[in-house]
Amino acid sequence: MVVATNLGFPRMGAHRELKRLVENFWAGKIDENALLSGAKKNREEHWSLQKDAGLDHIPSNDFSFYDQVVDHSYAFGVIPARYKNLKQGLETYFAMCRGLQKSGIDVAACEMKKWFDTNYHYIVPEFESDQQFTLNSTKIINEYNEAKAIGIQTRPVILGPVSYLLLGKPARGSPQDFEPIQLLNKLLPLYEELLCKLADAGAIWIQIDEPCLILDQPSTLKDKYATAYNALTKVSPKLKILIATYFERIGTNIDFIIDTPINAIHIDLVRAPGQLEPILKCLPATVSLSLGLINGRNIWTANLDAALAEAQKAVTALGSERVFIAPSCSLLHTPHSVQNEKKMDAEMLCWLSFAVEKIKELVIISKALNNGVESVQTELDVNRKSIQSRKTSTRIHNPNVQKKMKSLTPDMFKRKTPFRERQQKQKQKLGLPLFPTTTVGSFPQTKEVRSIRAKLKRGDVNVAQYDEFMNKEIEKCIRFQEGIDMDVLVHGEFERNDMVEFFGENLQGYVHSENGWVQSYGSRCTKPPIIFGDVSRPKPMTVEVIKYAQTLTKKLVKGMLTGPVTMLQWSFVRDDQPRKDTTFQLALAILEEVQDLEAGGISVIQIDEPAIREGLPLRKEDWNEYLKWAVDAFLLSSTGVDCSTQIHTHMCYSDFNDIIEAIQRLDADVITIENSRSDLKLLNAFEKHEYTNEIGPGLYDIHSPRVPSTEELKSRLQAILKYIPKNLLWVNPDCGLKTRGWPEVEAALKNLTDVAKEFRAAE
Ligand code: GLN
Ligand code: ZN
Secondary structure (H helix, E strand, O other), X not given: OOEEEOOOOOOOOOOOHHHHHHXXXXXXXXXXXXXXXXXXXXXXXXXXXXXXXXXXXXXEOOOOOOOHHHHHHHHOOOOOHHHOXXXXXXXXXXXXXXXXXXXXXXXXXXXXXXXXXXXXXXEOOEEOOOOOOOOOOOHHHHHHHHHHHOOOOEEEEEEOHHHHHHHOEEOOOOOOOOOHHHHHHHHHHHHHHHHHHHHHHOOOEEXXXXXXXXXXXXXXXXXXXXXXXXXXXXXXXOOXXXXXXXXXXXXXXXXXXXXXXXXXXXXXXXXXXHHHHHHHHHOOOOOEEEEEEEOOOOOEOOXXXXXXXXXXXXXXXXXXXXXXXXXXXXXXXXXXXXXXXXXXXXXXXXXXXXXXXXXXXXXXXXXXXXXXXXXXXXXXXXXXXXXXXXXXXXXXXXXXXXXXXXXXXXXXXXXXXXXXXXXXXXXXXXXXXXXXXXXXXXXXXXXXXXXXXXXXXXXOOOHHHHHHHHHHHHHHHHHHHHHOOOOEEOOEOOOOOOOOHHHHHHOXXXXXXXXXXXXXXXXXXXXXXXXXXXXXXXXXXXXXXHHHHHXXXXXXXXXXXXOHHHHHHOOEOOOOXXXXXXXXXXXXXXHHHHHHHHHOOOOEEEEEOOOOOOOOOOOHHHHHHHHHHHHHHXXXXXXXOOOOOEEEEEEOOOOOHHHHHHHHHHOXXXXXXXXXXXXXXXXXXXXXXXXXXXXXXXOOOOOXXXXXXXXXXXXXHXXXXXXXXXXXEOEOOOOOOOOOOHXXXXXXXXXXXXXXXXXXXXX
């Protein structure tokens, strides 16, 4: 029998109940008992739902109050010394996640990092070179028992020891040559103890996630994986061990584990369908294969016939006893259920599949394999209809966009004149001084600003009232910037809730869910817009506002747009055409906006691409291909302007060292970057590669309310001048100011423009 399995279920609940629960606990509105019993209810609901759907392997320990990695750290006693004086239990746990400030106590949170190439963030474990591990929590066993008590046999999920150590970092002050992976032999006995307890409790299958197996891994790690899995498979003859990989191909790293006596391996066949055949060929007869066929990273109804055909290949090669049907990765990265979308039309709804629906898809595939396709004929027919309607719908396919895509020519991907000439022309036209000052775009999103946007959505104010408010806000913003002698002004982005959502709402080809929330970190969720069809721009999106802002002042006002790669990266993306094509469509829409802004008299236009680096593939050998089309998309959106029009871009959260050539190829006239938290190391890259265009390295960190003094800004600018020649240098904060309050923004920017003026005067 083929079994239907799941690797993890989204935690938040149909209506983000877990978010409310945890936030109410933090706010002191509910006590620990209420928190724990609410969480239990959440888990039980998710287990029952999966069981009722007919799933054979249901995950447990996929629940977390914050993050599965920090759960692990807490469970193994990997608790940094600064938390040692806190109360054991939730106080310590949440302090690691989000810091703790109360009478006499002030500890910062642990570092947070992106989980592979997802938008989920995990808490980075900190290991001492003499780290002691202790089994500090019985969460894993408790949750297993809890499910068992309601009659559900679960498959506990544990992060594997090798990936756990690799995802961590040495604690501050560790010896230079210490690497956490050296702790493996010390850590393994705790995993053994844990597995032993799970076996005693009655567990049969254990899912051990080793996502690092899909990364470029040095061959020296082979030993580590072998040690780990030779040990863990010996713990109990009752236990069966599944190693889960996801987000990419395992490639030759399969050699690291294939010789150990594991019982099954999970592979991601959505991201890397090509790996099925080679793995079928090399799999030992004792190992089962879990097929990641249903996309855990996207929201489209699966093509069940296609998935079934893949699964059939595995069944033919291995026999049905050795095949598991699974999502590509944990469903943590998909929203809860389509059933909560009340405003979407029936056609759109049938194209979508969130976690609950994906579970059903898994079960249909396994039933078809076990009982014949006739047994699920109705379900398959419904599925075929949905796939067919998406293939042919006129809402998706826009002949106009297709025509434009076919008529792209090479000259649409480059500026007509080289940078040096453009720089001259722009100097003449824009008349900017040395050390020109600007900001990255957004100004404080006050309560009033957010509330009026919400009121407009609800219909509590009309468009005229809204516009009046916004215009006043913009005027205030412009007057302030004029008052401090800022050189290139912005309108403040008050009309934007989010830099991607705003444009998504104004473009065709996008749809917005009501409840499509996905966990980003802790209780924080995002609701990515969905690109379902060909993207086009029905009408100008920002031209009116920017032109209005420009009427208020003689100074230059900068147009503000979000770039094509960031639009793609922060949305759910259609899967029926290459990502590159979707990005080019976005680029064409943005290009139209750029040209309209230019025609409207705007000579400085910024196209933000903060997400260009996070789009990098997990395997280095795939980087060039991605960077080629990502940069091309930016060029397509930004080069169709006169040489005297100045194109800016902005990037953040990046270590640019390894993509500096791509940044150069963007050929933006000015790039502003976040660098104030990285000790100027970043600028090294620009200097080393003799980056030729203008550049504004963030002069201060906007992520904290601190106001930098002029002294501080001066010495920083001085330091920057060691890397960047003064004729290329801009002066600006390191990111948008939307999360800040007005008083600190006013003070900080005043200091910033003062410092620029002082440097100018000294020339
Ligand atoms: N222009 C955007 C802003 O200022 C850029 C945001 C970002 O870099 N993430 O808010
Ligand atoms: Zn930024």
